[in-house]
Amino acid sequence: MPKRSTPLGGQGTLTQRLRDVLRTRILSGDWRPGERISSETDLSEQYRVSRVTVRTALKSLESQGLLDIRHGSGAYVSNFGSSIRAGLQELRSITETIRELGFEPGMKFKSLQQVGANSEQAAHLNIEEGAPVLAMERAILADGEIVAYSYDAVAIAGLPSSVVQAIGKGSVFAALAKFGVYPARAFAEIHAINSTEIGWGSKRPSGALYLLLDQVHFDRDGNPLMHSKTYFVEGRFQFVILRTS
Amino acid sequence: MPKRSTPLGGQGTLTQRLRDVLRTRILSGDWRPGERISSETDLSEQYRVSRVTVRTALKSLESQGLLDIRHGSGAYVSNFGSSIRAGLQELRSITETIRELGFEPGMKFKSLQQVGANSEQAAHLNIEEGAPVLAMERAILADGEIVAYSYDAVAIAGLPSSVVQAIGKGSVFAALAKFGVYPARAFAEIHAINSTEIGWGSKRPSGALYLLLDQVHFDRDGNPLMHSKTYFVEGRFQFVILRTS
DNA sequence: AATTGAATAGTTGTCCTACAACTTTATAGG
DNA sequence: CCTATAAAGTTGTAGGACAACTATTCAATT
Numbered sequence A, B: 001m002p003k004r005s006t007p008l009g010g011q012g013t014l015t016q017r018l019r020d021v022l023r024t025r026i027l028s029g030d031w032r033p034g035e036r037i038s039s040e041t042d043l044s045e046q047y048r049v050s051r052v053t054v055r056t057a058l059k060s061l062e063s064q065g066l067l068d069i070r071h072g073s074g075a076y077v078s079n080f081g082s083s084i085r086a087g088l089q090e091l092r093s094i095t096e097t098i099r100e101l102g103f104e105p106g107m108k109f110k111s112l113q114q115v116g117a118n119s120e121q122a123a124h125l126n127i128e129e130g131a132p133v134l135a136m137e138r139a140i141l142a143d144g145e146i147v148a149y150s151y152d153a154v155a156i157a158g159l160p161s162s163v164v165q166a167i168g169k170g171s172v173f174a175a176l177a178k179f180g181v182y183p184a185r186a187f188a189e190i191h192a193i194n195s196t197e198i199g200w201g202s203k204r205p206s207g208a209l210y211l212l213l214d215q216v217h218f219d220r221d222g223n224p225l226m227h228s229k230t231y232f233v234e235g236r237f238q239f240v241i242l243r244t245s
Numbered sequence C: 001a002a003t004t005g006a007a008t009a010g011t012t013g014t015c016c017t018a019c020a021a022c023t024t025t026a027t028a029g030g
Numbered sequence D: 001c002c003t004a005t006a007a008a009g010t011t012g013t014a015g016g017a018c019a020a021c022t023a024t025t026c027a028a029t030t
Helices: A013-026 A040-046 A053-063 A094-100 A120-125 A162-169 A172-178 B014-027 B039-046 B051-063 B094-099 B117-127 B162-169 B172-178
Strands: A067-069 A073-078 A105-117 A132-143 A145-155 A185-194 A207-216 A224-233 A239-244 B066-072 B074-077 B105-116 B132-142 B145-155 B183-193 B209-220 B224-233 B237-245
Touching: A013 A053, A040 A053, A053 A067, A053 B051, A094 A105, A094 A132, A094 A172, A105 A162, A105 B132, A120 A132, A120 A145, A120 A224, A132 A162, A145 A172, A162 A172, A172 A239, A185 B183, A185 B209, A207 B183, B014 B051, B051 B066, B094 B105, B094 B132, B094 B145, B094 B172, B105 B162, B117 B132, B117 B145, B117 B224, B132 B162, B145 B172, B162 B172
Parallel strands: none
Antiparallel strands: A067 A073, A105 A132, A132 A145, A145 A224, A185 A207, A185 B237, A207 A224, A239 B183, B066 B074, B105 B132, B132 B145, B145 B224, B183 B209, B209 B224
16 A cells, blocks of 8 residues: 555545545646646656556546646646636535635525425425425625525435534535535526516615526435525626536 | 457547447436446456446546446446436537427528627637637527527638638538537636627517527637627526536 | 344455557757 | 657556455344
8 A cells, every 4th residue: 555745635535535636736726727737657656646546536637627638748737727616517515616716605594494395396306295395595695795595495304403503504515414415416407587586685786687506406326405596696606617528 | 459349439549439338328228327337347348448448438427427436336327317418518519409409400690701800709719809700690590489699709710711601501510520620618608698789680589688608619729719609598498507526 | 033243245446567559859860 | 951760758558456345145143
């Protein structure tokens, strides 16, 4: 078993940990866009892992659009590196995304209670109508400014009631993680919405134009965990997608 | 050099060819959603490739959301397999997407001419302001109904003038392909737009609400090829994204 | 009978070595 | 200066081995 100088902290498989380290290095600018990163052999020696592990990690970053690997030449930092952080295809907590973009995330609950699922929620979560769900209405803030309103419903079956308190204190993702629930995938639909019925409070934006992200989160096994309708105030959040063929 | 019974036709690396074959098998229902596919060793023997190649192909399909690989257990077909095809993250011609969704695609040009690049186009295409570009304004139809208005600019340097005629007859992608130009990636920004300034003609939709896909297409080497602002009429086109962690 | 626990076989994760295929750089010759 | 060739460097694939994890089987215990 090889020992490594930089212990590759974190969780997950060795490849995943290495991938995260390399992603951080790329995003932090260790290599400039268009520049060639170290060769697989070099990285293999540097982190004391096999070349197979390095290759798998690089391939993963390539499929995320951060790298462009060319046979016989090397792996080059893609020219989109800096903007991709807010990429839609990567499933991340909104709170964490806001923080990584350099803002101070915040959250204001309008409601947070256990209710019976309405027909839309029941259909998305694959449960009976009226079955208990944890419903919440939140305003999401960045540096004190409202960037989105979110209407969420968590399938509550099997979750201890203490999760309610945990959610009230911070990120939904972080709260669920404490109870062993990890969203692994989300299936999202995007719409443009123009309505004055959305949002509340005094800091409500003047416009009525929103980008709606209507998504269902699933766990590893494909079981629906949460239905979420998030209305992003147009102009205050930049959504980007890297499309590949 | 191993010989394989099924020759894995197509182009690209061995891994890419195997990946395409396996993706086709998955989408065609060789294994049902949730079902475990053959083990890496089995696939390795079946296609006469090394386990490394099989692993790389499977990992690629996992990052596309088609598979879920579990340590010590196997690779399972994800439950979204059938819906993903229309996903935003896959770069495809709008025309072809419309046809695959079962509609008859159409296109109406308002203009198609060589002009000097404006500042926005110049910035996105990384050329001088005023440099020649092929600009077009089009309405995109599905079954005769307008689903989007698109304002595009192709960096024309090096392209023969005959490409203009080819584009006028059908898909832009198809026309460019004839001249050896293949968009490999696109970087898209999404916005909600409410404006009456968009669109033209008698079949113009009554509403003024659009989903704007503002994207730049790049070739394999990262050179910008085309800037494209496409305004999709809200409600007439469904955009979905699979988000993974 | 039901539950627990250990052994077992099967599968993915990582390692090592080797070589093929491709790209870039260096070199020699004109 | 230009071209062709050689050399070095890099990614792609192969094969074998073992570790780590999962699912199953079956005997022992309650």
